[in-house]
Amino acid sequence: MAEKMEFKSEAKQLLNLVIHSLYSNKEIFLRELISNASDALDKLRFLSLTEEGVSVDPESLRIEVRSDKENKRITISDNGIGMDRDDLIQNIGTIASSGSKAFLEKLSGDQKNDSNLIGQFGVGFYSAFMVAGKVEVVSKKVGNDTAYRWSSEGDTTFEIEEAGRLESGTDIIVHLTDEYADYAENWKLRSIISKHSNFVAFPVMLESTDEEKKGELEQINETKPLWLKDSKEVEEADYEDFFSSACGGFGKPMKTIHTSAEGVMSYKSLLFIPQSLSPFEMNNIERKHGVKLYVKRVFIDDNVKDIIPEYFRFVKGVVDTDDLPLNVSREMIQENPVVRKIGKALTNKLFSEIKKMAKKKPEEFSKFWNEFGQIIKEGLHTDYENREKLLEIVRFNSTAGDSAEYRTSFDEYVERMKEGQKHIYYLCGEDYESLSNSPHLELFKQKEIEVMLLTDPIDQFVFPGLGTVKEKELKSVTAGDLDLGDLDKDEKEKEEQEEKRLKKFLGRVKNILDDSVSDVKVTTRLTDSPSCLVAGEGTMNPQMEQMMRAMGQ
Numbered sequence: 001m002a003e004k005m006e007f008k009s010e011a012k013q014l015l016n017l018v019i020h021s022l023y024s025n026k027e028i029f030l031r032e033l034i035s036n037a038s039d040a041l042d043k044l045r046f047l048s049l050t051e052e053g054v055s056v057d058p059e060s061l062r063i064e065v066r067s068d069k070e071n072k073r074i075t076i077s078d079n080g081i082g083m084d085r086d087d088l089i090q091n092i093g094t095i096a097s098s099g100s101k102a103f104l105e106k107l108s109g110d111q112k113n114d115s116n117l118i119g120q121f122g123v124g125f126y127s128a129f130m131v132a133g134k135v136e137v138v139s140k141k142v143g144n145d146t147a148y149r150w151s152s153e154g155d156t157t158f159e160i161e162e163a164g165r166l167e168s169g170t171d172i173i174v175h176l177t178d179e180y181a182d183y184a185e186n187w188k189l190r191s192i193i194s195k196h197s198n199f200v201a202f203p204v205m206l207e208s209t210d211e212e213k214k215g216e217l218e219q220i221n222e223t224k225p226l227w228l229k230d231s232k233e234v235e236e237a238d239y240e241d242f243f244s245s246a247c248g249g250f251g252k253p254m255k256t257i258h259t260s261a262e263g264v265m266s267y268k269s270l271l272f273i274p275q276s277l278s279p280f281e282m283n284n285i286e287r288k289h290g291v292k293l294y295v296k297r298v299f300i301d302d303n304v305k306d307i308i309p310e311y312f313r314f315v316k317g318v319v320d321t322d323d324l325p326l327n328v329s330r331e332m333i334q335e336n337p338v339v340r341k342i343g344k345a346l347t348n349k350l351f352s353e354i355k356k357m358a359k360k361k362p363e364e365f366s367k368f369w370n371e372f373g374q375i376i377k378e379g380l381h382t383d384y385e386n387r388e389k390l391l392e393i394v395r396f397n398s399t400a401g402d403s404a405e406y407r408t409s410f411d412e413y414v415e416r417m418k419e420g421q422k423h424i425y426y427l428c429g430e431d432y433e434s435l436s437n438s439p440h441l442e443l444f445k446q447k448e449i450e451v452m453l454l455t456d457p458i459d460q461f462v463f464p465g466l467g468t469v470k471e472k473e474l475k476s477v478t479a480g481d482l483d484l485g486d487l488d489k490d491e492k493e494k495e496e497q498e499e500k501r502l503k504k505f506l507g508r509v510k511n512i513l514d515d516s517v518s519d520v521k522v523t524t525r526l527t528d529s530p531s532c533l534v535a536g537e538g539t540m541n542p543q544m545e546q547m548m549r550a551m552g553q
């Protein structure tokens with residue numbers, strides 16, 4: 001007897017959105033289902049390496065796509081790990097991953113924008129409901145005796161019952177609606193698969209179009225891993241396919257970094273810097289598509305933590321090495337010295353590519369920085385080892401430019417420093433507009449001393465901890481003791497004289513302001529404004545203070 005169940009509420013919401021989506025590129029549903037099949041095959045292959053009693057002939061692993069035009073049906077089958085009853089309920093009836101939840105939270109309610117989000121990032125299994133009136137999943141988990149059928153018409157419920165399936169694995173049966181019935185055409189399937197799934201690591205089989213081989217299946221994708229090829233032999237379009245079909249990327253990558261190392265370490269890597277990240281990838285620490293680790297062409301782990309630093313979490317791709325045993329335990333990967341060494345090499349490569357981009361392609365770099373700069377700056381706080389490299393690539397707004405588009409590096413700032421200037425000056429605040437009009441800048445403008453204008457929330461945490469950069473101390477222009485060094489010797493004297501002259505007056509002001517300030521001083525810092533608030537020595541800058549207050553401190 002089939003048992004009827006309700007989707008979890010988020011799943012309902014997502015389904016609803018998918019079905020009513022205006023998204024035009026419906027064909028990506030096939031890419032999502034094939035990529036799930038490929039994941040299931042990867043999981044099985046990995047299990048056979050680590051689990052005794054599970055043996056698999058790697059040659060037999062494959063994905064089959066069959067179509068039945070008459071019945072408007074497409075079936076995607078794999079002989080992968082399969083699902084039991086609980087898996088079906090958990091993985092398909094619920095949206096378990098925090099990624100999809102974050103995705104839902106991002107939704108604006110504006111159908112046009114929201115459907116665009118789906119189009120960009122795909123929503124996995126559920127995308128089948130863009131073209132289907134009903135989807136069935138028949139699956140048998142490896143090592144189990146019973147198979148189950150899950151089915152749903154994309155309304156609020158799904159059903160589960162026992163089913164017949166001899167081998168372990170999964171069939172996804174997509175019952176197309178009349179409108180999308182032509183997806184069951186062989187030529188159409190062929191073109192979609194070549195376009196979106198060409199570099200899936202397992203054979204994707206489709207019925208031959210040859211009259212004489214009617215009914216026979218033939219492989220239509222290329223399974224030689226792209227990363228093993230010589231980069232000179234790879235077309236740009238192939239990289240793009242791989243980026244979206246195997247790495248969960250969208251559109252074209254911003255940068256493709258294909259390297260091969262031999263000698264002390266031997267590995268091949270194919271890394272991508274995307275144009276942008278989906279909103280959930282941006283915030284979600286447990287992302288799926290980071291750098292995947294392969295050992296001798298066999299997939300080992302999706303997202304090896306710390307293989308590259310957390311602040312490069314936007315990087316996607318693959319690294320494949322011959323220097324590890326196939327049965328390397330997943331738990332130990334992170335500590336493995338070979339993995340660490342490779343990770344270090346990849347990290348250095350990323351730094352050098354980013355530096356090269358900054359130098360040779362400033363416009364591209366500017367886009368890159370807009371997208372990922374905030375994330376990278378986290379490294380200044382967390383990664384002491386790569387501090388110097390990070391300091392070379394970070395960028396900030398500054399008074400040397402005349403708009404928020406202008407950004408400077410530390411190097412450029414230091415080059416422009418005035419003779420006698422000892423420090424690197426900065427001012428933190430919420431936005432460029434208000435910062436560039438701050439009274440704190442008056443003296444600096446007058447003396448033509450450059451000030452970095454820091455608008456990212458992270459800057460306020462990172463800067464005070466940076467200490468000296470290029471042997472120059474970092475100083476907030478809101479600090480009480482400004483110390484412009486030789487730049488304002490005269491000013492110092494003038495201040496002292498005025499302090500004496502106005503002693504009585506200052507005392508009165510202090511009395512009136514009473515507890516609200518700790519001191520009142522004469523200053524030559526201001527040219528247009530009569531007075532301003534500054535932070536005392538050893539106290540927090542005003543933004544920091546505001547932030548702490550907001551946190552209830």
Ligand code: ADP
Nearest residue numbers: 036037040078082083091092123124125126170
């Ligand atoms: P994702 O692939 O990002 O996890 P999906 O919505 O595409 O999200 O799939 C949801 C889950 O359903 C998968 O994580 C997996 O556990 C399970 N699943 C889907 N298709 C298959 C399949 N062919 N074989 C085994 N498990 C599958």
Ligand code: MG
Nearest residue numbers: 032036124125
């Ligand atoms: Mg998926």
